[in-house]
Amino acid sequence: MIVRIIGQGQFDVRSGLYDDLNKIDNKIVEYVQKGDEKGYKKSLAELIGVVLREGKKVPDKELFESSVIVPPADMTLEEARQVFRGEGIFKG
Amino acid sequence: MSLLNRMGTVIKAKMNKLIGGMEDPRETLDYSYEKQLDLLQNVKRGVAEVTTSKVRLQLQRAKLVQNSEKLEVQAHEALQANREDLARLALERKNTITSQIESLDKEIATLEVEEEKLVAAEKRLSTKIEVFRSRKETIKAEYSAAEAQVRISESVSGISEEMVDVGMSIERAENKTEDMKARSGALDELIDKGTLVDFTAPQDDIDRELAKISQKGQIESELARLKSEVGK
Numbered sequence A: 001m002i003v004r005i006i007g008q009g010q011f012d013v014r015s016g017l018y019d020d021l022n023k024i025d026n027k028i029v030e031y032v033q034k035g036d037e038k039g040y041k042k043s044l045a046e047l048i049g050v051v052l053r054e055g056k057k058v059p060d061k062e063l064f065e066s067s068v069i070v071p072p073a074d075m076t077l078e079e080a081r082q083v084f085r086g087e088g089i090f091k092g
Numbered sequence B: 001m002s003l004l005n006r007m008g009t010v011i012k013a014k015m016n017k018l019i020g021g022m023e024d025p026r027e028t029l030d031y032s033y034e035k036q037l038d039l040l041q042n043v044k045r046g047v048a049e050v051t052t053s054k055v056r057l058q059l060q061r062a063k064l065v066q067n068s069e070k071l072e073v074q075a076h077e078a079l080q081a082n083r084e085d086l087a088r089l090a091l092e093r094k095n096t097i098t099s100q101i102e103s104l105d106k107e108i109a110t111l112e113v114e115e116e117k118l119v120a121a122e123k124r125l126s127t128k129i130e131v132f133r134s135r136k137e138t139i140k141a142e143y144s145a146a147e148a149q150v151r152i153s154e155s156v157s158g159i160s161e162e163m164v165d166v167g168m169s170i171e172r173a174e175n176k177t178e179d180m181k182a183r184s185g186a187l188d189e190l191i192d193k194g195t196l197v198d199f200t201a202p203q204d205d206i207d208r209e210l211a212k213i214s215q216k217g218q219i220e221s222e223l224a225r226l227k228s229e230v231g232k
Helices: A017-034 A037-054 A077-085 B003-019 B025-080 B084-142 B145-193 B205-230
Strands: A002-005 A009-012 A068-070
Touching: A002 A037, A009 B084, A017 A037, A017 A068, A017 A077, A017 B003, A037 A068, A037 A077, A068 B003, A077 B003, B003 B025, B003 B145, B025 B084, B025 B145, B025 B205, B084 B145, B084 B205
Parallel strands: A002 A068
Antiparallel strands: A002 A009
């Protein structure tokens, strides 16, 4: 499974990792809803950390589409809110 | 809906915007390639911009360090002349400058990270563009329209995703340098006027009071150090 971390490129991870990512993702949703910045930042760092740790960097010369897109490490809580609302710099 | 799902949707929408609207899929190849080259130029500009901003902050930092050293000398001289009041004033100013230097260090570090990220993005993108270019020519030469369509959509999707990523990364780096430029312009003015005040992130009352107390402690201990140096 190919995962892209915005700003850092693509990583090839085992498909079983999807469940782990999903769990962290759910925590992030909760923290964003509660407005818990500390919890949000920690979970986002965890999400990115797992991909970096478990994944193998996809060589630059490959042209793949990713199955999962992970937001950039420096995305703020407010920006995450905007992503859920479909606004801001991440709007389509 | 989860954040990862939302991110996927956002990126897809951006990708469609990037490549949509071409009648002949072969046209899509050339159109996408043109856009890739434009984007690569943008990344190069982005890298240059971040580097310029970083150098500017480094120059400011050097200026502040100079000021700080001058104030230290002044405090020293003031004490030798038995003017503890003046020495205290000089140390207070030095203290403000020190915290300003610390916040500049943080900004310089942030820009260095942005710079590294963009340089890596530039490398990644230019390799992918090269791969895309040669695939584009093969597809055009060897495949029938129907076969080409499948191959085109694979190649174009792969590179479009990269383009969206790089585009976002440049935008974020630009926003960061814009913020810093504004602050650094204000700082330049203050340095020139010699009325440097601490304007690091806004604090609440308690933070401010605590900062004052710790600043006072630092000034007293620096004063004591200088006093022992001049033997008074």
